[in-house]
Amino acid sequence: MAYVDAGEGPAVLFLHGYPFDKWMWSPQIKAVAENGFRAVAPDLRGFGETVAPTSVGDSSAPSHRLKSVPLSTMDDMASDAAALLDHLNIDQAVVCGLSMGGYVAFEFAHLFPTRVRGLVLAGTRAPADNEQEKAGREQQVQTMLRAGMVPISIATVPKLLAPRTLADKPDVVKCVRKLITGSNPKGAAAAQCGMAGRRDYTEDLPQIKAPALIVVGREDPIRPVADAEFMHERISNSQLEVIDDAAHMTNLEEPEVFNRLLVDFLRLIH
Numbered sequence: 154m155a156y157v158d159a160g161e162g163p164a165v166l167f168l169h170g171y172p173f174d175k176w177m178w179s180p181q182i183k184a185v186a187e188n189g190f191r192a193v194a195p196d197l198r199g200f201g202e203t204v205a206p207t208s209v210g211d212s213s214a215p216s217h218r219l220k221s222v223p224l225s226t227m228d229d230m231a232s233d234a235a236a237l238l239d240h241l242n243i244d245q246a247v248v249c250g251l252s253m254g255g256y257v258a259f260e261f262a263h264l265f266p267t268r269v270r271g272l273v274l275a276g277t278r279a280p281a282d283n284e285q286e287k288a289g290r291e292q293q294v295q296t297m298l299r300a301g302m303v304p305i306s307i308a309t310v311p312k313l314l315a316p317r318t319l320a321d322k323p324d325v326v327k328c329v330r331k332l333i334t335g336s337n338p339k340g341a342a343a344a345q346c347g348m349a350g351r352r353d354y355t356e357d358l359p360q361i362k363a364p365a366l367i368v369v370g371r372e373d374p375i376r377p378v379a380d381a382e383f384m385h386e387r388i389s390n391s392q393l394e395v396i397d398d399a400a401h402m403t404n405l406e407e408p409e410v411f412n413r414l415l416v417d418f419l420r421l422i423h
């Protein structure tokens with residue numbers, strides 16, 4: 154498993170979204186390390202430099218298996234992350250996940266509750282996919298396995314980024330495109346199937362006792378503000394922050410705002 158380990162102090166485990174890798178957290182890794190915390194950011198299985206395992210994982214969603222691609226479930230990824238913390242001798246961490254990383258954070262909190270010092274849930278949601286969403290994922294899987302990640306980038310970038318980011322922040326647009334087109338289609342397909350089969354985390358929310366920071370972009374069409382409010386209403390010790398002029402990639406679109414919220418939250422709970 155490839156990862157970044159930067160800084161010293163209480164640990165923050167960064168879980169990236171789909172179809173990205175650890176480098177989507179670059180501004181946060183720097184901010185966290187500069188402010189007396191330790192940033193641990195893995196490439197989740199099948200992404201970046203972490204290859205997908207060749208055996209098929211145990212899944213509760215056999216209909217979402219692909220013959221040619223091992224399935225990457227959210228609990229596989231959460232268990233990988235826990236094994237990485239073991240390897241680094243870290244007992245507890247603040248777990249910070251964006252979108253798919255948020256689903257992995259929910260699984261992590263469910264499987265290893267005592268290891269969670271706090272949760273940061275950005276651009277994510279608790280309910281599982283409906284049938285239409287599952288069908289959309291299946292279609293995307295067929296596209297990426299046939300034609301690679303460029304068509305995925307073309308189709309998704311306008312939804313991932315707010316109009317102002319698209320117009321005024323060419324470096325962010327370039328970075329997001331590069332991350333997507335650099336993804337391995339097989340790894341991304343395995344994760345898409347894992348997300349299609351993920352469970353509904355709604356029942357988990359009242360069980361979360363760790364402090365939680367919920368972040369959402371005001372213009373996120375993928376995981377809109379209502380999804381964040383839904384989590385905020387059910388996680389007792391949670392704080393909700395809506396970031397203006399940002400869509401799905403809040404941490405890259407408005408890194409200074411995101412970093413301030415993150416570092417303030419880390420200081421508050423440590």
Ligand code: MLT
Nearest residue numbers: 170171251252253254375
């Ligand atoms: C992500 O950004 O990780 C994805 O939008 C998550 C999803 O497709 O549900």
